[in-house]
Amino acid sequence: MPDNYDFLGNAADNWLSYWAKIPGWNISETAALLLGLDPDAKEELNKSEPFFRLRRLMFRARSMGIIQSPDTPKERVEWALSAGLPVPEALKELIYAGSPIIDWKTKAEKYKKLYRSRKQKNSKLEKAFNENAKSRNSLSNLIYIMAVEKYNFKRNYSPAAANICHAATKRGLENFPTPQVVANWLKLAADEVE
Known part of the structure; x- marks a missing residue:
């Protein structure tokens, strides 16, 4: 995770809180976020072997009907937890804090x-x-x-x-x-x- 990340959202480049507010994530975005990487940091992603392995796992899960694409951030985090994948605490907190109340x-x-x-x-x-x-x-x-x-x-x-x-x-x-x-x-x- 970048050193300049601010959990309170005060930094101009607080990409994690930005991504937590987006209504849907595709597979590449989810893989990056689960690894604590910025989905927009393409150079960093291209060098990350875990990113490509996690993407492959998620593409397979989608082809088997286990996940949808795109999906809501909350559903993606819950899928990752149920699959035994590590989820950054900051991401979990932001996702669950921003979850809408069900009517x-x-x-x-x-x-x-x-x-x-x-x-x-x-x-x-x-x-x-x-x-x-x-x-x-x-x-x-x-x-x-x-x-x-x-x-x-x-x-x-x-x-x-x-x-x-x-x-x-x-x-x-x-x-x-x-x-x-x-x-x-x-x-x-x-x-x-x-």
Whole structure:
């Protein structure tokens, strides 16, 4: 840490308190700060082997989804502590002293509103699903009746599926399902009707 660092923030070059106030740090900034280095001191960083090793560790943690980039200073310090990395005391003090007070009431109201919105959307989806179920049931009834009356469909064994496919081919319908797929649909229709 530089000799001219002033913990009270009186020095013109108090870079640590400056960085503690920034809302988000990227990986390089975090690595420098955890090592007690000024992220803007590029020459010093380029000579620091621990800086490059710590950056590599953090890039790996980000690629594995353990950390985000950028992240808040508090989250970065807490991650470093949980990973067993040394964190300069001055940095910890500045970060925790400047941590905002969490407004739980506003958060609760936000989540309550989100919950109501989701509940309303779920009820709309259920209604649409039930309406679709009625339509599917009516369609299944029609398919089943036509298959029984026109193609002599029987549940256990029936050439009805092959006959339906043959009729579709005769009419020039392209991309019509295979007899096996038609047979499966007929069985599903029979399950709903019978």
